[in-house]
Amino acid sequence: MDIICNNIDYQYNKGTKFATYALKKVSLTIKEGEFFGIIGHTGSGKSTFIQHLNALIPIQSGQITIGDYNLFFEPTKKRESKKQKKRMKSKLKDLRRTVGMVFQYPEYQLFADTVKEDVSFAIKNFMPETSEAEVEILTKNAIEMVGLNYFEIKDKSPFEISGGQKRRVAIAGVLAARPQILVLDEPCAGLDPKGKNELWQLLHRLHRDVIKTIIIVSHDMNDVANHCTSSAIFDHGVLKKVGTPKQLFSDQALITECGLEVPVTAYLTNELSKNGIVLDTDFTTDDFCVKLANAIKNQK
Template sequence: MRIVAEHLFYTYNPKSPFETAALRDVSLTIEEGEFFGIIGHTGSGKSTFVQHLNGLIRLPSSLKRSRPNRKKDSSVKTVLKVGDFDLADKKTDFRALRKSVGMVFQYPEYQLFAETVREDVAFGLKNFSSEKLSEEQIDAAVRAAVEVVGLDYDEMKDKSPFELSGGQKRRVAIAGVIVTRPEVLVLDEPAAGLDPLGKQEIMQLLHKLHREWCRTVIIVSHDMDEISENCTRAAVFSEGTVRYVLPPRELFCHAQELTAMGLDVPLTAKLVSLLHERGIDIECDFTAADFCEKVLAYAAAHPKKERDEGGEA
């Protein structure tokens, strides 16, 4: 499903002392099949944006309030389409939309509630199916979802979700979202609060899901390394607007602007610029593996300087 957003505005608590503009004129297109990254500092509007995608935040019915200077740009029209769903249309079937756009919130393990893992994962499945599912159907769907996130279904199904480890809980929570086989999967800070190994495992899981399960994966993050390692394209949010939409390797040519926005550039980009200062130019796509390869290739080609680069890498 292709996602098209044009001129999106959103304000929390309008007309009160707590008024904060979260989105100011956001336009963004995400193609089907992408592994898309949304990156931004706290309060940049990234979470607000993704909550629009499955209608948890609705477009305001009268667009006047959310658009401060509408007289100046009356030609500006807010558009938000997810596949065939037109979210500006009040009659849109939001249940069907939510079924096709899965949303994994930050710390999804805190939304677990049921007595057993099976029940919890089946929650979304039961909610979204129009007719009553048989126990076998539920079993089959839940088994598939639990196994794709890398857990043993037979071992897990009757356990309480609260007796699992942190990483397992998060996997169960993700299974609870993907069990309905959404076409688009949105994850808000999927690796938050995990140790480096756990982060890596979650990212591998997301790639697996992207290959086998959901056509489009969108991750929201503030960690540049995560984005640069994994995404096909990334959008940089800052103060409620989209600053750049670029593949990561081009994005990090704007290292200074990113730093000014309070974002970190990935470690590899920092190393490349350090090497550049020393007169060594390395072109790479900013993933750790590619960077190492290029540095080693450079070292092999310039044997005299070998020791220098060894230290840098």
């Protein structure tokens, strides 16, 4: 299912003197199957944007369509029938189940006595009818999906395990509800290089096997160049450009203007083109090196 956003505006402190635009007229389509990157420096509106995708932030103006779900501004009606309310609520739950959201430092939201209980939290909330046996299966699947050994970890306290494990458990806690779209805000923040590499592998595996669309927020352009199929760059609440990393990072001026640095490969490509070496690369490290090596060898 595609995500189609149309003219999204959002203001903090709307209607007061301190009103500030967090998003201005954002229109963006994210196709099913993408590994989509959302980039921009802190305060560019990227976090506000992703929280719109599962209605954690109510829409002020504009419209978002995700599969069958339509989100738009709805003035709070005084007299809403109980039935109506209930219907709205179950629709909202459906949406949140479909679009899983992993916040920054998700390990700080762990709360239960055991890993198993924490991971099953979403299952019990979204699908209260599920039998205990079924819950266990779903929980086990989720924990194994993130590369942990279910029987080893299920009865441990989520506060006792290592930092890297905590993050995986937190992600499993979102995966447990079987979302079709997974949104992650800075999933690698604070991880060391090894942990980071492992997490990227995990995300690619999820993308291949279980999650149709992955959306990540990142400010590491090298990561975006190497992992994303497509991305959108935000600056001061405005969507500046959407495209493949190749399209985005060729425009070095735009990236710098938005307060970011292009990936090293793009930096080199841009500088080299000024010196007569023109490379047609997608800016992944591997592709760049192969193309450059060929260019140098062919010169001989």
